[in-house]
Every structure is written in C-alpha cells, then in structure tokens.
Amino acid sequence: MAGAQDEIEALIALMARLPGLGPRSARRAVLQLIRRRTQLMEPLARAMAHVAETAQDCPMCGNISLGGLCEICADPARATGEICVVEDVADLWAMERGHAFKGRYHVLGGLLSALDAVGPEELGIPRLIERVRTEATREVIVALNATVEGQTTAHYIAEALEESGTAVTGLAQGVPIGGELDYLDDGTIQAALRARHSL
C-alpha cells in the first residue's frame, strides 16, 4: 500500500517530539510498538486519546484533572488550611510522591520572569491571594526550585501575602538524604551549614 512508510515516519516524527526520545530512539520505540501492537500500541493509543480528550486544568489549583476539580481539590480528606505553591504539575507529583503534605496545592504554571514577560497575573497569584482569604488558609508553603527565578517568585508571593496574616514558609535547604558531602555543590554546603541544628 502506498504511503505506509510515510505514515510510519509521521508516527516516528511525533514520538521524537517527546522529551527523552530522539529520532533514533523514537524509531526503536515505534518498531517495538508495531511488534507489540495488541499488548502495547492499542492500549497506549486508547489511553492517550482518552486523556487528551478529557484532561483539563483544575479550576481551583491548576493541577491536571480529567473533568471538574482535580482529585486533590475534590478530596474532603485533604486539609484546607494549607496550600503548597509549586511551579508545575511535575513538582506537584514530586511532592505527592513524598507523602508528607496533606493539604492542597496551587500550581503556578511558571515563574516570574521579566525577560519572558511572565507577571503575577500569568501565574494566578491574585487567585492564590483570593484562595488564601476565602479558604481561611493558615499556612502557604512555597515549594519552588532553589534558582534565582524560583526565589524571586517565592519572595514576591511572601510579600503579596504579608497583609493576609497567613504564615508563608519555604522548603528547608540542606544536604539531601543519602547525599555525600564530597559530591555537593558549594551553595548547598553553605546553606546546610547556616541552617545547622543541635543534635
């Protein structure tokens, strides 16, 4: 049948646009998919089509939802007094993997950046302030990357929430669990030393 190779090449080109897959590994992945079309390719196509059709941003927190509020916002067991601010859904997932936070989230979808013209409006910070007021939030935990943009955004949020009277906290910085001092960068060692505690 004419065009078969073109269709397969088109599929490879789409796969190659995924992070972590280059043209070469996309080719291998497509071959693997075709070899295992019943067990892998068809279920994957179905799952993708379904999520593509139903996925949307949670109107409350910006997390991914498959319709209406996301699972976390819809869960009555999650504490309403704490909001954890994260940059994106990947960070929300990382927090959830830690199983340590039982409150709700606020997904910014980016960080403040004068260069890229990303201001507080784009990140939904006014909406966060509104949520803090209406949900009677006791604490906002700002869990942003320890980069310049992350820290700038964190400080902006802390200032914006100052008059609400809500506690604004950040994640502790220090030596990672299992981390070896010899492999840590200087900044982390300095931060860990500044924040030292008695044993």
Added chain:
Amino acid sequence: MAGAQDEIEALIALMARLPGLGPRSARRAVLQLIRRRTQLMEPLARAMAHVAETAQDCPMCGNISLGGLCEICADPARATGEICVVEDVADLWAMERGHAFKGRYHVLGGLLSALDAVGPEELGIPRLIERVRTEATREVIVALNATVEGQTTAHYIAEALEESGTAVTGLAQGVPIGGELDYLDDGTIQAALRARHSL
C-alpha cells in the same frame, strides 16, 4: 473526578514500557503530552491507533506493511534480481537509510539459535529458498550482524542456497567511515587488515 490520577498513572506505565523511556522519563513525556494535547497528544493517539489497526507483516518479505504487500515489494522500480536478507525491520530501515540497495528484502525476524529453539522454519528460510527460485534471483546479500549467531545464520543460508546457483554475498567488514583506528576493537582491525586492497 475520581480515578484521574489512576488513568494518568496507567498511561505513564504504558509509556514506560517503550525502549528508551524509564518510569521517570515516561512521567515527563506524559506531562509534556498533556500540556500539548491538541498539537501532540491527539495526533499521536490517532497515528498510533491507525498504525496499530492496519500494520501487518508483508506476506512476501516480512517487512511492515499497512495492508497487502509492503511499499518495497509493491514498488515496480525495485530490482527483483537481488534479495537482501536482514534480521529485523530495524535493519531493513538502516539499509534503506543508506540508499545504496535497490533490490528487495527478506526479513528473518530473528537469528538461528539452538538455545531459544529458533530453527530455519521460524525464520522463513524455506520461503526465502522458494523466492530465490521463483523470482530468478541473481544475488542474495546476507546483511546480518557480525555476531556469532548472525554469522552462523549467514552460513546456514549460504549452504541452503548452494544448489540454487545464486550468488550469496555478505557485507564487507572493515574500518567504518570516519572511524578512528585507536577506538576500534581488535577484531575489526584484523578483519580490515585481512581484506586490505591496493590504493
């Protein structure tokens, strides 16, 4: 909506079964897909569903086809007098990228292996012998990996075709184009030296 996270986790688990993607990169890939659902996820789901539904083995050569003969077997411009024997479709694609072979293929789908009980029948070698006879093939080029199993299979094919009178050839072994001697294994250097030619 209940179960949203489960559905996304199921999609991540399917993606993680692709070669080149681990659990972590599958997670990143799925996030990227959800972020770009119109431009990437929907077209990818459609292309996958279509290929999964229509892909089959070419009844002539074993290449992937989307219905009936594959593009190469169906192409009247491809020479019928030459058959290139490859282990799998990935190798066929590699040969095609080289643009040097203008004949047709025979995809074995594996290599002879006493350990895995893969015999000539499983590899379609009787069918290859039949093709050589009916297509009046002048030359069979055995393009198999330079491994023990590849070379065992190549010799078996050469012997099986001996009485057909068809020439059976193999790819030359030597220094790759752009290859540096210092980085080559000893076997390649020995093969290149044995097959040296006058300049």
